[in-house]
Amino acid sequence: MSLNHNQIKLVIAxxxxxxxxxxALMLGKQPHIELAAQAExxxxxxxxxxKYEPDVILTDIKMPRLDGIAATQEILKLYPAAKIIALxxxxxxxxxxxxxxxxxxxxxxxxxxxxxxxDAITEVYNDKVFYxxxxSARLASLIVKSKFNPHKKQQLPVFTDREKEIIKLICKQLTAQEIGEQLFLSKRTVEGYRIKILEKMSVKNTAGVVVYALKNNLISEEELL
Structure with a gap:
């Protein structure tokens, strides 16, 4: 099967x-994905x-002979731009x-x-990070304290005071309706802000907002408790 320009070539392990x-069965049914190979x-x-130089690699962490962490390090030495998602x-x-x-x-x-x-495959393929x-709150905290910082080479976006207010409330797991009630805004207005915030952060979901906000001091761990 030839790969068309709309397909993402994938290897899973x-x-x-x-x-x-x-x-593999599920991914093989997706028209925008070509499952090139499987590894055990x-x-x-x-x-x-x-052999296949895939666009995205989806790999388990715990594996025999060579685990996902060591495999990731080896792959990135060979292909520094490789896009890897951990399972x-x-x-x-x-x-x-x-x-x-x-x-x-x-x-x-x-x-x-x-x-x-x-979503994870598409986001990572498009040079975004997927959380x-x-x-969990513990994992978000571990990521924030780690050396992982995908935004360090990028110019960080500027958030308005209103956006900062909404970021904090998103991090506290409030719904758009609840945020609207607290800030005297309509649910639709809050949803508009949320879309803009996700775009500015280049994240897909609330987990991404929490990690980004903690990593960039838009909220503290104490405020999440």
């Missing part, structure tokens, strides 16, 4: 065959990346941080739904 097959460990993943269990928060520090551009928990997986929407 996971040592659990049933999970990997299920993921890090060594095989590196080989597949060399993780919910209790592997420190490993997620290690993957991000190794150079991954995003992460997903293995219980993520189909749409979130597709799983099930990001």
């Amino acid at each position: 996971d040592d659990h065959e049933i999970f990997r097959d299920g993921l 460990d890090g060594n095989e993943l590196v080989d597949m990346v060399k 993780s269990m919910f209790d592997e928060e420190s490993l997620i941080v290690d993957m991000l520090e190794a150079g991954a551009k995003g992460y997903l928990l293995k219980n993520a739904d189909k749409q979130e997986i597709l 799983c929407r099930h990001t």
Whole structure:
């Protein structure tokens, strides 16, 4: 099958065959994705990346022979622009941080739904960072304290005072309706602000807003409690 310009060439890696097959089946049905290859460990993943040079790599962290962290480091030595998404269990928060520090551009928990997986692939393909929407407060804190900072080479956007107010309330998990009631704005106006804030931060969801806001001192951890 030839790759058309609207398709994202993808390689996936996971040592659990049933999970990997299920993921491959779902991804194989997507018209904008070409699943180029599957790998069952890090060594095989590196080989597949060399062979197919995919646009995006979706890899488990814990794998035999060569884990996802070491594989990510090796791939990025060969292809510094490689776009890698980590797959993780919910209790592997420190490993997620290690993957991000190794150079991954995003992460997903293995219980993520189909749409979130597709969103992650598209966002990372478009040079954005993807934070799983099930990001815990502890994981957000670990990411903020880590060396991972995807925005360090970019000129940071300027937020208005109103946007800063809304960012803090988004971080506190308030809905658009609740934010509107607190700030005497319509729900639609708040939703407009939210879209603009997400665009300025280059993030997809509330988890991304929280990490960005903490990393750039728009909110403190104490304010989230």
